[in-house]
Amino acid sequence: MSEHNIHTSEEHGHGEHGDMSKGRIWKVFFILLFITVIEFIIALWIKPAGYFGDHALLIGNTLYIALTLLKAYYIVAYFMHLKFEKLGLQLSLSVSFIFIIYFIVLMLIEGGYLHEHMPNI
Incomplete structure (x- = not known):
């Protein structure tokens, strides 16, 4: 075994x-x-x-x-x-990480936009 x-x-x-x-x-x-x-x-x-x-x-x-x-x-x-x-695993993890960072940045920008232009929310 x-x-x-x-x-x-x-x-x-x-x-x-x-x-x-x-x-x-x-x-x-x-x-x-x-x-x-x-x-x-x-x-x-x-x-x-x-x-x-x-x-x-x-x-x-x-x-x-x-x-x-x-x-x-x-x-x-x-x-x-x-x-x-292997390169495939490296790329899949790297691309996933880049997309996560990208979505976090987008949400931070969107959150700032709503806070500046819609103060009642």
């Missing part, structure tokens, strides 16, 4: 996950740590000091979103092993 389980796990591509060595895990950890340190530096020193000028809110938020998406990529790709999956 255990021989069947080993054969089944190799059929589903789990043998490729052996590429995640301790060195690669530490490398991804330090990349995530570096991105987090940059976020803290922006939040605690650069943004409050006004280095971004009049557009501090826009630039600061854009940097936070970009850095957070980069961290999310590394977490999903390496720690959730999506990088080692």
